[in-house]
Amino acid sequence: MLQALGKYLLFMSSLFIRRESGRILFNRTIDEAILIGINSVLIVSIVSSFIGAVTCVQVAYNLNNAFIPRSTIGFMVREMTILELAPTITSIVLAGKVGSSIAGGLGTMQITEQVDALEVMGINSASYLVLPKVVAAIIVFPLLVILAMFLSILGGYLAGTLSGELTAQEYITGLREQFIPYNIAFALIKSVVFAFLISSISSFRGYYTSGGALEVGAASTAAVTNSVIAILVGDFVLANLLL
Amino acid sequence: MIEIHNIHKAFGGKKVLDGVSGVFETGKTNLLLGASGTGKSVLLKCIVGLIKPDLGSVTFDGTYFTNNKLDIRQEIRRKIGMLFQGSALFDSMTVEENVEFPLKMLTDMSKEERKERVDFCLKRVGLEGSNKKMPSELSGGMKKRVGIARAIAPKCTYLFCDEPNSGLDPQTALKIDELIKEITEEYNITTIIVTHDMNSVIEIGDKIMFLYQGKKLWEGTRDEIMDTDIKELNDFIFANRLMRDAKKVEEEEREEEEERKQGSQQLSSDEVKAVPEETADVQHDQLPENPEGPAATTQSGKDKV
Numbered sequence: 001m002l003q004a005l006g007k008y009l010l011f012m013s014s015l016f017i018r019r020e021s022g023r024i025l026f027n028r029t030i031d032e033a034i035l036i037g038i039n040s041v042l043i044v045s046i047v048s049s050f051i052g053a054v055t056c057v058q059v060a061y062n063l064n065n066a067f068i069p070r071s072t073i074g075f076m077v078r079e080m081t082i083l084e085l086a087p088t089i090t091s092i093v094l095a096g097k098v099g100s101s102i103a104g105g106l107g108t109m110q111i112t113e114q115v116d117a118l119e120v121m122g123i124n125s126a127s128y129l130v131l132p133k134v135v136a137a138i139i140v141f142p143l144l145v146i147l148a149m150f151l152s153i154l155g156g157y158l159a160g161t162l163s164g165e166l167t168a169q170e171y172i173t174g175l176r177e178q179f180i181p182y183n184i185a186f187a188l189i190k191s192v193v194f195a196f197l198i199s200s201i202s203s204f205r206g207y208y209t210s211g212g213a214l215e216v217g218a219a220s221t222a223a224v225t226n227s228v229i230a231i232l233v234g235d236f237v238l239a240n241l242l243l
Numbered sequence: 244m245i246e247i248h249n250i251h252k253a254f255g256g257k258k259v260l261d262g263v264s265g266v267f268e269t270g271k272t273n274l275l276l277g278a279s280g281t282g283k284s285v286l287l288k289c290i291v292g293l294i295k296p297d298l299g300s301v302t303f304d305g306t307y308f309t310n311n312k313l314d315i316r317q318e319i320r321r322k323i324g325m326l327f328q329g330s331a332l333f334d335s336m337t338v339e340e341n342v343e344f345p346l347k348m349l350t351d352m353s354k355e356e357r358k359e360r361v362d363f364c365l366k367r368v369g370l371e372g373s374n375k376k377m378p379s380e381l382s383g384g385m386k387k388r389v390g391i392a393r394a395i396a397p398k399c400t401y402l403f404c405d406e407p408n409s410g411l412d413p414q415t416a417l418k419i420d421e422l423i424k425e426i427t428e429e430y431n432i433t434t435i436i437v438t439h440d441m442n443s444v445i446e447i448g449d450k451i452m453f454l455y456q457g458k459k460l461w462e463g464t465r466d467e468i469m470d471t472d473i474k475e476l477n478d479f480i481f482a483n484r485l486m487r488d489a490k491k492v493e494e495e496e497r498e499e500e501e502e503r504k505q506g507s508q509q510l511s512s513d514e515v516k517a518v519p520e521e522t523a524d525v526q527h528d529q530l531p532e533n534p535e536g537p538a539a540t541t542q543s544g545k546d547k548v
């Protein structure tokens with residue numbers, strides 16, 4: 001465990017020595033960012049809309065006290081999704097989607113000697129392959145989380161109004177209640193940290209694959225499970241530090 | 244000219260290379276011959292610097308490479324082209340982009356110059372018109388050709404090929420071997436080819452180094468290889484020849500079989516089918532290391548059925 005952690009830290013520092021020129025890395029980063037964005041936008045949209053809807057319905061079910069105004073439902077959907085569900089659930093979904101594809105891709109490149117082919121050309125393969133992925137994830141994840149926030153609040157709105165739990169007016173009043181802008185900043189900080197954790201852990205797992213197709217599969221699985229654990233631990237640490 | 248001196252390498256206590264020295268000459272196809280698992284690939288990777296040897300040194304045209312300063316090593320690496328065993332094409336890029344890649348990364352050629360060079364290299368390996376194909380659409384032989392084109396694109400002075408004809412049918416293998424030899428002579432580069440195939444030795448082996456369990460046991464030309472008295476090398480040649488003879492015997496058997504089939508009509512079709520499968524198995528067991536054997540047998544097996 002400690003050994004793996006040390007190897008991971010060495011791996012991360014190797015990304016920054018002997019880098020390729022800025023222009024090449026920039027182009028690679030744009031490519032990776034587009035790839036991550038396009039591949040994940042649909043799943044993130046679906047998951048976050050339903051998370052919002054379910055949150056709304058369940059809060060409504062629990063809040064049947066006549067003294068509590070119905071607008072509280074809107075308030076609670078907002079708080080829960082912005083602070084926790086949008087960044088964390090989105091990141092867990094992305095760990096599955098992006099993490100496994102990063103690890104699988106790098107693992108395949110490693111076992112088919114594509115990584116060696118880069119090294120023979122005198123290219124720092126770790127830096128060339130991994131750095132753009134990490135930077136791209138750090139750029140794209142917050143955008144996906146913003147989308148997730150918006151869609152989960154929309155999902156809550158649709159679920160709440162269509163099921164007749166509360167009126168549109170009540171929901172919107174709830175959304176506007178005691179709004180703390182810092183919560184959005186906190187969520188975005190979380191998404192950046194999670195982006196770094198997922199992309200770097202998955203790259204690490206994929207890059208150090210050796211063997212055959214079976215090991216690539218194992219690396220993908222390890223990438224996802226390790227990333228999810230890192231997200232949850234990171235979530236707890238950040239909540240303690242920043243809230 | 245590439246010189247290696249006393250290369251040692253062990254993986255976790257398991258000795259793979261045990262003091263290999265030698266000289267690889269410019270403008271010649273230098274072969275590293277040996278059975279599977281003798282450390283040929285490891286030696287090749289030590290020479291190009293993908294694996295760091297535990298002990299020993301590699302010199303490229305007089306410039307010390309192993310453990311030298313990074314920028315000197317980088318300078319030499321830019322002159323190295325390598326064809327990997329599985330071709331190692333970048334599978335997210337087209338054929339054209341694969342060949343262009345080292346030019347983009349290693350040279351400051353303009354876009355037009357790069358395009359011209361890519362077309363030239365693809366033409367040289369006989370793949371004009373395949374520019375836009377993806378690696379997954381190519382046959383094994385074509386992949387090797389693209390791999391060669393990518394290796395020679397930046398005008399390399401050293402070319403390394405790890406089992407360039409593994410996994411290919413004998414005819415394609417011969418063509419790839421010949422292509423490598425032609426390129427070597429045409430551009431006067433130093434080529435090292437790893438192989439376990441005696442056919443390659445006979446066809447293109449200018450200079451041969453025989454590796455056995457991590458040691459160099461023999462060195463010489465293809466004319467000398469037949470009259471060596473090294474037991475391990477003779478065994479190796481014999482196994483290769485045995486395989487070829489076995490193929491011949493099998494062919495004769497097949498002819499006999501066909502004659503018999505024509506002679507007696509009582510033979511049920513099941514029995515006829517069973518015979519070739521058996522011979523295929525026997526041959527497979529006897530000579531597991533032969534690259535052509537299984538492919539060749541399956542083919543002849545198919546013919547029979």
Ligand SMILES: Nc1ncnc2c1ncn2[C@@H]1O[C@H](COP(=O)(O)OP(=O)(O)O)[C@@H](O)[C@H]1O
Nearest residue numbers: 254255259277278279280281282283284285286
């Ligand atoms: N990275 C590695 N780690 C551990 N053992 C290795 C490694 N690479 C090669 N070996 C071992 O070295 C021996 C020689 O391998 P190799 O050079 O690939 O043989 P070949 O002559 O068939 O190319 C094998 O026994 C292999 O298991």
Ligand SMILES: [Mg+2]
Nearest residue numbers: 283284405406
């Ligand atoms: Mg090998």
